[in-house]
């Protein structure tokens with residue numbers, strides 16, 4: 275008997291992408307641009323995760339959204355696509371070389387505000403609470419992000435956290451030399467042990483956690 279398809283099989287990925295809502299043309303161009311002109315293009319969300327982010331945003335219907343880790347803005351545009359009229363999205367990116375490119379990309383989106391700086395510092399200066407946060411910045415600092423965000427989440431609000439399975443390495447025997455994996459493991463433990471949080475992990479791409487503030 276042949277092996278069953280796994281979620282990392284290219285054929286399965288192609289099948290999924292040809293049977294879900296199509297990737298809008300401007301995002302196809304952005305994805306291609308990211309692969310041609312940026313280091314670590316795999317960080318870009320892409321077709322499936324992008325459609326999921328859009329759908330989750332429209333399901334949650336948040337008034338105020340925060341994103342940590344903008345990169346080339348692919349996920350930002352997908353979240354913006356799912357926003358209700360009048361809702362806002364603040365996105366934070368530490369790499370100041372992305373400033374001009376991102377401002378140009380977001381120019382036609384009045385709902386998006388770009389902040390260039392360290393996520394923890396920027397969030398510390400921002401007032402108010404959020405209905406939805408997409409966490410996708412420094413994996414080593416995920417536990418810090420959780421501590422910072424939890425008291426700032428609206429009751430019933432959602433934290434979406436990317437890369438929470440870290441290519442399956444969360445079940446590796448030794449996380450000792452990978453500080454990013456240590457950050458993810460600690461984050462997952464803190465979320466699972468917190469009675470004020472309800473959570474699931476989707477085995478999508480690199481793992482996507484959905485965490486509800488009860």
Ligand SMILES: C[S@@+](CC[C@H](N)C(=O)[O-])C[C@H]1O[C@@H](n2cnc3c(N)ncnc32)[C@H](O)[C@@H]1O
Nearest residue numbers: 317318319343345348349367368392393411412
């Ligand atoms: C995985 S990429 C984001 C991908 C993007 N959200 C998407 O899905 O297309 C992570 C980004 O976080 C940024 N980053 C890393 N540390 C950060 C920090 N301390 N504060 C803000 N951004 C940070 C990196 O420069 C990088 O662009």
